[in-house]
Amino acid sequence: MDYDVAAVGLSVPPAAAPLTTYRPALSVKNLGRYDAVASGSLSAYRAGLRVYFSPVLSPILHPGETGLATAADDWLPAEQGDHSFFGNVTTARDQNPKNDNLPPTTVTVGPPPPPPVPKTLDDIYDALQPLGTEATLTAIADSVPPAPATEPTLTEVRDQVTSGAKEATLLMVGDAIEDTAKEVTQLEVNTKLETRIPPALGPSGGLKVEGIVATPPPHVPTQFETLGSIVSTQTPIPIVFALQTRVIFIQAEFTNPGYIVVGGSLVTPTGEHAICKLAPGDAIAIEYNDKDNPLYICASIAPSYAIVAATTEP
Numbered sequence: 001m002d003y004d005v006a007a008v009g010l011s012v013p014p015a016a017a018p019l020t021t022y023r024p025a026l027s028v029k030n031l032g033r034y035d036a037v038a039s040g041s042l043s044a045y046r047a048g049l050r051v052y053f054s055p056v057l058s059p060i061l062h063p064g065e066t067g068l069a070t071a072a073d074d075w076l077p078a079e080q081g082d083h084s085f086f087g088n089v090t091t092a093r094d095q096n097p098k099n100d101n102l103p104p105t106t107v108t109v110g111p112p113p114p115p116p117v118p119k120t121l122d123d124i125y126d127a128l129q130p131l132g133t134e135a136t137l138t139a140i141a142d143s144v145p146p147a148p149a150t151e152p153t154l155t156e157v158r159d160q161v162t163s164g165a166k167e168a169t170l171l172m173v174g175d176a177i178e179d180t181a182k183e184v185t186q187l188e189v190n191t192k193l194e195t196r197i198p199p200a201l202g203p204s205g206g207l208k209v210e211g212i213v214a215t216p217p218p219h220v221p222t223q224f225e226t227l228g229s230i231v232s233t234q235t236p237i238p239i240v241f242a243l244q245t246r247v248i249f250i251q252a253e254f255t256n257p258g259y260i261v262v263g264g265s266l267v268t269p270t271g272e273h274a275i276c277k278l279a280p281g282d283a284i285a286i287e288y289n290d291k292d293n294p295l296y297i298c299a300s301i302a303p304s305y306a307i308v309a310a311t312t313e314p
Helices: 122-131 137-143 154-164 170-180 187-195
Strands: 005-012 016-018 023-030 036-046 049-061 064-073 081-090 101-110 223-232 244-252 260-263 275-276 284-286 297-298 304-313
Touching: 005 036, 005 101, 005 304, 023 036, 023 081, 036 064, 036 244, 036 284, 036 304, 049 081, 049 304, 064 304, 081 284, 137 284, 223 297, 244 260, 244 275, 260 284, 297 304
Parallel strands: 016 101
Antiparallel strands: 005 023, 023 064, 036 049, 036 081, 049 064, 081 101, 223 304, 244 284, 244 304, 260 275, 260 297
């Protein structure tokens, strides 16, 4: 298949989770032949009530690569006990929706982790024992790896030359360089210079190379906008966001009695003029700009509910 992503499992939080804050994430795998981005949603339920919902999004996954589709929002459990997680992922032109859903996963929230215990002098002494009972400050210092060396600056080289031999001439400096590296070529010098070009002169600053000005593409900030859970009847209702959309996420609630039907303004509960029908728990992510033509949803059996969110830009 050309395009297919699969939900592998819940990576965060763990099955036994201390009561603390988490950024939930699904493990997803690209089973298609081309690069893909996985998007979808993740929900948590406690005693039948939904206590958490967030869209999830992965970076670009190469064919065969496994990565994380990370939630947009943190999750802080309100209480200890079992929580049921449901989720799904998809990608543009996904050809196998059967592996999109995360199997229901139980996360048991336990007591919060204990606070860290400050180290005592005995702890420090015990840590030094591998160095020997006669460990000295010198031995301790020798066990610490040296700091990485840094290249000398032109100012440091000038100071060393001046302090060592005030009568040093450019000829002497040139001889020293030749003795150290006779194989230095103009190409190596150019490479060194290129790595030290100030950022303002590089491509992001509009560096002019042979009459061509290289400028980066404009950065377009994105953010999440969620409409929450929308009641859907058999009459189509528009999905309207405050900002211009890039990717729209729609998920049918797990408790719906029928389908959520998605399409244009003429979509019907039976699926005419629809782009998809979402069974309970199913979801879809659409790369769509609704500036001129919003999407519409309706229900095959009313009332039904749809969770709607989008990535937007100003």
